[in-house]
Amino acid sequence: MSIKKFVKNISYLGGIQMLTLFVPFLYYPYLIRYMGAENYGFVIYVQAIIFMLGIFIDYGFNLYGTKEASQRREDKIEMSKLYSSIVFIKILMFIFLIPLYIFIVEFLPSSNFPNAYYIYIFMYLLLINDVFFSQWFFQGVEEIKYAAIINLSSRILLLFVIFIGVNTTLGLYSLTVGLILSAIANAILSVLVIKYKFSVNFVCVRFEEIKCHAKASSAFFFSRVANIFILKINAFIIGNSFGMNYVAYYDLAEKLVNLLTIPLNILNQVTYPKVSKDKNYNFVYLIIKLALLYALVTYMAIYFFGQDIIRMFAGDGMEGSITLLCILLITLPINAISYFLGNCVLIVAGYIKSFNMSILHPGLLYLVILGTCWWQGYLSPAILATFVVINCFFVCLYRVVVYFKIKKEL
Known part of the structure; x- marks a missing residue:
């Protein structure tokens, strides 16, 4: 990838992903006042559970699929086989998880939200997005602008359903229906773009080949489980232990941090396929310096103006998010280093085991501390x-320790 194309990809992703993540802040002030913190928090609680199940459907393909697609991008037949294999595995996981999820729902807390049980059940459809939306494909062929545009389109649909729905019989269910329709739209658009723009279709694939992809992707699976589990388990624990109001507080703080993390994600997404191809690690080090500078400046700005931002978006009733925002924001400068050393150095250099251990070992420590305090x-x-x-x-x-150990080999 040329520097010109690299900058172009960043421009596409920067503009579109900022709009994509900004959409929730368009409806958030209205929705939080209409639904109330408890009802809104319940929907977010269920969404967090579904998100954790999505880990099993992804099965590490966001990393493995990107790497494989990057290497096969010129061969449409091989790309079709890869695409078909990964989607087929995801469909099987989607079906396999249905009875497990229904069983789990029986033990989840009830809520004052009307028809709460059916919200649990129908929001399982959010996983359709995980099955068919193939961001790994767009990253691998270095055309992630299409993934960003698809995400933006589905977010606009979500926005439309919410603002129209709350004034109809949908009422409190507008957010739930909007999220489900948005997930389905994401899935359909992804399949259509891949088919008609890239001429990659579903084809018959030998079982041995599907098994091979599943086995290879498993190297990324456990680290992915640990990573997402840690990110989403808090909403689950907060909902069970402190009430849905606190889920809403935590969700707002997390949304703001995610919004500010967009530039890091964009840089990571466009740097990973480039470095996978040319192994230019000096370029990674330059990107880390720029990312760290952004993170530190952003942290200082939000630290001083975070209260005003939360009051502006959600009103005085959501001031419980302020402390959580200041704490979670510390991850920004840390991840400015961690993201790129992990994906763009360790994985690209073939140190997949070290990459996995960098997540699993701290993850085990996290679970021990969490369990003890609980x-x-x-x-x-x-x-x-x-x-x-x-x-x-x-x-x-x-990751820093591993990097200094292998630095001479790079």
Whole structure:
């Protein structure tokens, strides 16, 4: 990838992904006042559970698929086989998880939200997005602008359903229906773009080849499980232990941090396929410096103006998010280093085991600390947010140590 194309990809992703993640902030002030923190928090609680199930459907393909697609991009037949194999595996996982999820729902907390049980059941359809939306494909062929445009289109649909729905019989169900329709739209658009823009179709693939892809992707699966589990388990614990109001507080803080993390994600997405191809690690080091500068400047700005931002978007009733935002924001400069050392150095250089261990070892430590504090009754939303920061720090530290060990080999 040329520097010109690299900058062009960043421009596409920067503009479109900023709009994509900004969409929730268009409906958030209206929705939080209409639904109330408890009802809104319940929907986010269910969404967090579905998100954790999505880990099993992804099965590490976001990393493995990107790498394979990058190497096969010139061969349409091979790309069709790869695409078909990965989607087929995801469909099987989607079907396999249905009875497990229905069983789990029986033990989840009830809510004052009308027809809460059916919200649990129907929101399982959100996983259709995980099955058919193939961001790994767009990253691999270095055309991630299409993934960004698809995401933006589905977000606009979500926005439309919410603003129209709350004034109809949908009412409180507008957010749920909007999320489901958005997921389905994402899936359909992804399949159509891949078919008609890239001439990659579903084809018959030998079982041995599907098995080979599943086995190879498993190298990324466990690290992916640990990573997403840690990110989303907090909403689950908060909902069970402190109430859905606190889920809403945590969600707002997390949304703001995710919005500010967009530039890091964009740089990571466009740098990974480039470095996979040319192995230019000096370029990665330059990107890390720029990412770290952005993270530090952003942290200082939000630290001083975070209260005003939360009041502007959600009103005085959501001030419980302020402390959580200041804590979670510490992950920004940490991830500015960790993201690129992980994906763009360790994975590209073939140190996949070290990459996995950088997530699994801190993840185990996280679980031990979390379990101990939960058992002793010392948990609070702020402590849970602090645990996320601690975990990010140890992931980064592990990768830095490995990097200095292998630096001479790069």
